Amino acid sequence: MRHQRLRRKLGVRTQHRRALLRNLVKSLVERKRIRTTLARAKEASAFADKMVTLAKQGTLHSQRLLISELGCPDAAGQLVKQIAPHFKERQGGYTRVLRLMPRPGDNSDMALLEFTAVIEAPKKAKKAKAEKPGKAAKAESAVEKPETKKSDKASKAKPAEKSPEAADEKKESEKKGGFLGSLRKFLKGDE
Numbered sequence: 001m002r003h004q005r006l007r008r009k010l011g012v013r014t015q016h017r018r019a020l021l022r023n024l025v026k027s028l029v030e031r032k033r034i035r036t037t038l039a040r041a042k043e044a045s046a047f048a049d050k051m052v053t054l055a056k057q058g059t060l061h062s063q064r065l066l067i068s069e070l071g072c073p074d075a076a077g078q079l080v081k082q083i084a085p086h087f088k089e090r091q092g093g094y095t096r097v098l099r100l101m102p103r104p105g106d107n108s109d110m111a112l113l114e115f116t117a118v119i120e121a122p123k124k125a126k127k128a129k130a131e132k133p134g135k136a137a138k139a140e141s142a143v144e145k146p147e148t149k150k151s152d153k154a155s156k157a158k159p160a161e162k163s164p165e166a167a168d169e170k171k172e173s174e175k176k177g178g179f180l181g182s183l184r185k186f187l188k189g190d191e
Helices: 014-031 038-057 060-070 073-087 133-156 164-175 178-188
Strands: 033-037 095-099 110-115
Touching: 014 033, 014 038, 014 060, 014 073, 014 110, 033 038, 038 060, 038 073, 038 095, 038 110, 060 073
Parallel strands: none
Antiparallel strands: 033 110, 095 110
């Protein structure tokens, strides 16, 4: 019997709901704070609290249960190694839901879901993936360019006389090309 088992259905089927909560908790673990609708935030909060409780045990069995629930070994590892140690002394209440202004499009109640302990969010750093050989050469040349620019700036620091002809050539080169350039030529009658 289902007595006292009421949970939010979130307007989707069971498999979709489980996947939705799983993805919300993975994003919460990765980013430490997410913005979603109020109903989803409340459901994801309960699910995340259960996952943190499992992670606090720190056993191999609990890690395997986390992986099966979240479907992601990386998120499970982050929960065990980074997040669970912040909640050693706490017996529940690992997440909080903060209400936000309604969403402009459909006036849905929005909320922030975050961990109650202060956990630094990962800094947005550029990914250091394995680069292709062509990209590595471009990166090296990009590193060398600023050095050459410094020497160019030093040589340009001397006052140089600019002829009016050079300025006219520069303006003409800027005006050439593209739709506006051809329109300009047409209107001037330079065809």
